[in-house]
Amino acid sequence: MDRIWDFSSVFASRELLLVGLGNTVKLGVTCLVIGLTAGLFVGAARYSRNRLVNWPASAFVEVFRNTPALVQIMWFFFAFPIISPFNIDAFTAAALALSLNATAFCAEIYRGGIQSIERGQWDAAKAIGMSYSQQMRRIILPQAITRMVPAFMNRAVELMKMTSLASVIAFGELMHQGKAIATYNFNPIETFTVVALIFFVLIYPLALGVLRFEARLGRSQ
């Protein structure tokens, strides 16, 4: 049990970890931005009364919510290039899988947020002559988005964690870089301790933000 902790070998590989951190952030932010944007449209489609619109949107959401993200990443990396004419690198595969995953979850957040607004708000907006898009833009979304923010922040936390799954297809994010360093230096304990710490420092402020925001919402109601 008299193990000697040796972080110097990890420190020596800091360049590799920094590259990994950069890639983790790049993947996470890309997927979050795409998920937040595309999710609005998929959420709206799911909300639509037109079956040709809401059925495919629902199918999409259910598939991505009810399969593991790891499988989605593997599928886009190994299966997608075979059935499509595109060659795909590890970043694209991971970004595609996690973006669609984020889209599915964000769509549900949008839909839930909009549905949580009482019917009376729509009525009142309509009664003063607002068009559907005015009702949505001026009355419904401003209220719904406030309620959605904590859920979106939780999604961002989940997403940042999920980026580590991309290590299985050798995308050079933090986890993958950590694996490489650990294998090369035989120091898995120190390396993964550092990797965990970096993830924590990256994610904890987000989680803290959720708590703060929820407390503020609680006070204002």
Add this chain to the structure above:
Amino acid sequence: MGEVLRVENLHKSFGPNHVLKGIDLTVEKGQAVVLIGASGSGKSTLLRCVNFMEIPSDGRVWLNGEAVGRERNGKTEYREHSLIPIRTHVGMVFQHFNLFPHMTARQNVMEGPRTVLRLTRATCVKRAEKYLAKVGLSDKFDAYPAHLSGGQQQRVAIARALAMEPQLMLFDEVTSALDPELVGEVLRTLKDLASEGMTMVVVTHELGFAYSVADKVVFLHEGRIHEQGTPDEILVRPSQTRTRDFLRGHATFRLPEAQF
């Protein structure tokens, strides 16, 4: 006196549920018409058909002498964009106020003139303050709905509808959600509006108010107008048994003194 509203043979069904079964009603300029009837008789549905929040299944509605919708192959067609001007000319106030909680009283009242009528910001502010003052809320311009009492919220909602300067106002049980001690202030606002000549249709269970303010009382029963006439004819000497039964259910109503 011109006719502001004319409803002919109005029907409304929700799926198999036939709610309005041929309503004929006219409202003259400056009149206050009070609509009474049991729960589920279709009062709200009738109001909502008048400002086209609900599309009538059959029949026709005229506002200021103009038929709403287009006749086509024996069916009346309603295009959403043609209904928007109708809604701006017909104000509606709801039982549950439905103020926009993310806006102050002033912003609530400005919203329609600004977003829908596209008036200048300065005009909208002036209008908002004018109508808030009119309902007695000059000291609440910057208050959020959550910080107002029910009666104050409902008066903001009335100001919000008035700020569109509508030709007809619809009130759907606007005091039913209020604590008893707050009912009076809202009814007084309505009474003032009526005495200033606002044309209005009011759904209410406040029969004292109906008696003292209405030019015409309409009793709705199971989707039909069962009886209508002056407050005296309907509330004091109803000719129909159903009307009498309905009135007997309102034990607190004692004539002739109006109690607010």
